[in-house]
Amino acid sequence: MEEIPRWNCCGAVHSLADDDLIHQVAPVRNLIRVKEQGKDVVVTLCSFCFNTLKRANLLMKDDAEKRNTLNSFMDEEIDYSGDVRVLHLLEVLRDEIGWEALAQEVKLPLRNLKLAPYYGCTLLRPREVAIDSVENPTILREFLKALGATPVEFPESTRCCGSYQIVSSPDSISGYAWDILSSALSHGAEALVLTCPLCDYDLGQGQKELVKRHNGFKGMPLFYFTQLLALALGLDPRVCHFELNHGSPESLLRENNLLP
Amino acid sequence: MSARKKDKSPAETMVKKEREVSKAKLIPVHIMGKRYDVPEGLTLMKAMEYAGYKFIRGCGCRGGTCGACGTVYRKPGDYRLQVALACQKTIEPDMHIAQIPFFPANRAHYEFADLTSAPEEVFRLYPELFRCVACNACTKACPQGIEVMDAVSALKQGNIAVAAQIGFECIQCGLCTSRCFGELVQYHMFQLARRIYGARITPRAEHLIEMTKAIDEGRFDNTLEKLRHMSEEELKKLYQKREEEPVTAGEDWRPKDKTYL
Numbered sequence: 001m002e003e004i005p006r007w008n009c010c011g012a013v014h015s016l017a018d019d020d021l022i023h024q025v026a027p028v029r030n031l032i033r034v035k036e037q038g039k040d041v042v043v044t045l046c047s048f049c050f051n052t053l054k055r056a057n058l059l060m061k062d063d064a065e066k067r068n069t070l071n072s073f074m075d076e077e078i079d080y081s082g083d084v085r086v087l088h089l090l091e092v093l094r095d096e097i098g099w100e101a102l103a104q105e106v107k108l109p110l111r112n113l114k115l116a117p118y119y120g121c122t123l124l125r126p127r128e129v130a131i132d133s134v135e136n137p138t139i140l141r142e143f144l145k146a147l148g149a150t151p152v153e154f155p156e157s158t159r160c161c162g163s164y165q166i167v168s169s170p171d172s173i174s175g176y177a178w179d180i181l182s183s184a185l186s187h188g189a190e191a192l193v194l195t196c197p198l199c200d201y202d203l204g205q206g207q208k209e210l211v212k213r214h215n216g217f218k219g220m221p222l223f224y225f226t227q228l229l230a231l232a233l234g235l236d237p238r239v240c241h242f243e244l245n246h247g248s249p250e251s252l253l254r255e256n257n258l259l260p
Numbered sequence: 261m262s263a264r265k266k267d268k269s270p271a272e273t274m275v276k277k278e279r280e281v282s283k284a285k286l287i288p289v290h291i292m293g294k295r296y297d298v299p300e301g302l303t304l305m306k307a308m309e310y311a312g313y314k315f316i317r318g319c320g321c322r323g324g325t326c327g328a329c330g331t332v333y334r335k336p337g338d339y340r341l342q343v344a345l346a347c348q349k350t351i352e353p354d355m356h357i358a359q360i361p362f363f364p365a366n367r368a369h370y371e372f373a374d375l376t377s378a379p380e381e382v383f384r385l386y387p388e389l390f391r392c393v394a395c396n397a398c399t400k401a402c403p404q405g406i407e408v409m410d411a412v413s414a415l416k417q418g419n420i421a422v423a424a425q426i427g428f429e430c431i432q433c434g435l436c437t438s439r440c441f442g443e444l445v446q447y448h449m450f451q452l453a454r455r456i457y458g459a460r461i462t463p464r465a466e467h468l469i470e471m472t473k474a475i476d477e478g479r480f481d482n483t484l485e486k487l488r489h490m491s492e493e494e495l496k497k498l499y500q501k502r503e504e505e506p507v508t509a510g511e512d513w514r515p516k517d518k519t520y521l
Contacts (some may be wrong), residue, residue, distance in 0.1 A: 010414040026394035075340075076400060180447040 001043065006033050012198075021069055027056035028070055031084045034076050041085045043092055045226055047196040048160065051122035054086040054129040078176040088123060090139050090195065090225070091128050092129050099146040107234030109148025112256050115223070116152045119142050120179065120199045134158075139214070140193060140203035147232040152189040156180045161202040170205075174213070177206025181203065181220050191221040192250055201223060204246025221249030231258060266399035283354050290356045303481065304331050304357055305346035318361025324348040327431030330403065331359045332438075343403045343435050357454060363434040365445045368452070377460035384515060386449050389415055391442035398436035398446050408436045408446050422455035 007030050011226035034042045044050045048246060060067050061082025071079045093102055096222065117140030124130045124137055132139040141151040162176040180203060184192055194200055200222055207219050227240040237259055242250050255258040284299035289307055296311040305319060320328035322371035329346035336354045347361060375381050383389060389412065398408035411426035427450030434436070435448040487495070503515050 006410060007393075008409065009416050011393065022393055022395065025396075029394050029396070074396070078397065 002037070002039075004030070004033055004037060004042070006036075009057075010049050012048050012052065012074075012259065013070075014052045014055045021073070022068060024056045024059060024066070024070060025074065027053045027224045028060060028080060029074065029077065031057055031060070031082075031086075031108055032053060032074070032080050034084045035080065036080065040083060041173050043089055045089050045195075047088060047120065047122040048198060050086065050088045050131075051129060055126075055140050057082050057084060059127060087129050088195070090123070090143060090216070093143060093146075093229075094139055099142050103146040103148075106146070106148055106232045108232055108258060110144075110228060110256075110258060111148050113149040113252075114145050114188055114190045115228075116154050116184035116187065117144060117157055117159045118190045118192050118199065118203075119183070119192045120196050121158075121163070122196060124158060138193070140225070144193060146226055149160045149214065149228070152184065152187050154183045154189065155188040155190045156183040161196075161199040161203070162206075163198060167204065168200050170209075173202050174206045177203050178210050178214070181207060182214075182217070185217075185220060190219075191223055191247070193225050195222045195225050197224075201248065207247060219247045221247035221252050222246065225248060229245055265354060270306055270469055273426065290354070292358055293356070298351065300351065300353075301497045302353075304333070304344065304349050305329055307351045307360070308357070310395070312331035318359050319347070324408045325431065327433035328361060329359065330361065330435045331357060332435070332439075333357045341401075341439075343401050345403050345431075345433070347441065348403075352455055353488060360435065361440055363438045365434055365437045365448060366443075367445065367448045368377065370452075372455060372459070375456060375460075377456055379415070379420055382420065382449060382452060382457065385452065386445065389442050389449065390415065391425065392444055393442060395441065397439040397441065398444075401435040401439040403433060403435060404431060411450055412444065412446060412454075415453060420453045420456050421454040421461050422494050424461075433512060 005027075008026055010030055011023050011026045031042065034040070042053065044053065056127050059082075060070065060080055067081060071077075093099075111139045119137055119140060123139075124134050127134050131137075135158075141153065144151040149227065156179055159180055161180065162173040179191065192203065192204070193250065204222055207217075210217055211219050222245055224245075227245075229241065231237055231253075237253075242253065242259070250259060284301060286297040287300045287309075288295055288297055290296075291308055291311050293311070296307070298307040298310045298359060302310060305315070305322070309315070318329050320326035324345050324347060327345070329344040329350070331344055333342055333349070334340070334347065334356045335342070346357075353358075362521055366386075366388070369384055370381075392409070392412050393415070396408060396409045399406070399410075400413065402408050406429060411423045414420075414426060415421035427446075427496075430447055430450050432447045432451065434447055437444065437448075440446065490498070503517065505513055505515070
């Protein structure tokens with residue numbers, strides 16, 4: 001696996017307007033950069049990038065008219081026809097490495113940690129880009145099991161966090177956040193595991209407000225899934241920068257002897 | 261003096277040049293939409309002057325360095341607009357030429373002393389940075405061949421150092437900005453990036469600080485005093501027998517006389 005030396009922001013949101021091709025230029029250009037490196041697979045850690053790249057890729061593969069327009073607009077680049085595979089890191093762990101092989105590499109099992117897997121939207125919707133069952137995904141659960149943690153399933157795990165609505169209506173976000181966090185708590189989770197920087201922001205900012213509003217709610221630690229992967233594989237925990245996480249997860253990790 | 265006598269007078273030179281020009285083949289070019297027949301081999305700038313344009317703005321060094329003469333042209337049968345510095349590009353038959361000597365771009369005002377090396381400084385001063393949709397029109401418009409969009413991406417990624425390095429050869433002609441439909445001001449943003457990079461990110465040259473301190477403290481005063489009292493002949497002799505650093509010298513090259521190291 002090599003980092004792409006040249007890339008631009010994918011645009012973060014897949015444009016839903018049917019004729020809004022200019023917002024497909026950025027993700028398609030990244031896919032062209034992948035080809036320029038002589039590669040035909042690209043892996044992302046961010047589920048928004050994943051969703052945007054994969055949907056732009058499908059468009060280039062399936063829609064000849066739009067493909068031609070985009071290729072002729074980018075006349076300085078090589079023509080592209082959707083032949084790069086777009087993968088999320090979780091798919092690589094599941095399909096290329098396998099949960100058993102991953103479990104064997106674990107140096108510091110996350111024993112006793114009760115973690116709620118939270119998918120949000122962009123790994124599972126729309127169906128054409130989903131990395132797992134849209135209704136009943138298990139990929140995060142299997143991931144957490146491989147790291148030695150105890151997954152805690154809860155009904156809100158695929159519910160939308162509110163996404164960019166936080167900009168225009170911050171109040172509605174704390175509503176979404178409360179439903180998700182309180183449900184995870186009531187099912188016995190000590191922390192939430194997520195794959196998307198925007199979910200992290202919404203649930204993190206949202207819970208600051210919730211702590212004030214809901215008596216007895218002390219907040220809930222949020223983990224980006226790669227942080228737990230690094231910790232379990234025995235990397236120096238300083239690379240994880242847990243001090244930047246929402247919901248102060250460090251004490252939880254210390255209680256379980258996972259941090260010095 | 262004797263050498264100068266052999267030269268022709270300025271008037272003679274001009275007549276000769278005009279004769280050469282009149283011998284040259286005339287080719288049609290379209291300047292600001294009007295056709296002129298101009299001698300082939302001229303630069304865009306000279307062709308415009310030949311056609312009667314007088315440059316008050318849009319012309320500076322005439323050596324491809326200052327960026328004042330950004331010019332847009334199109335060749336027959338090609339839909340693409342191309343760009344060049346008018347002082348560098350040679351005319352071609354039926355070219356359409358229009359000069360864009362100045363573009364009314366937004367330039368942020370800031371007190372440099374108050375700026376840190378944080379990328380947020382750029383975001384705050386140029387929030388339009390995030391209007392970029394990666395269309396790459398800026399890169400296509402750069403007469404310096406800079407990967408302009410890559411530098412914009414670097415700024416969006418918060419990497420001021422990479423933006424400063426990619427944009428190092430920017431001559432501030434503004435053609436990128438003239439083509440940007442996100443209305444970004446790439447060249448001013450890169451200038452800010454280079455300033456922050458130079459002043460806040462690159463490591464300080466400690467040896468230079470030490471050396472200037474030593475000079476201030478009088479380390480070379482005696483040497484300079486000696487030079488000041490030398491005759492012209494002595495100075496010439498000294499200059500001629502100086503030890504030169506070979507062009508191929510590596511970093512570890514040292515002169516034989518180490519008195520002044």
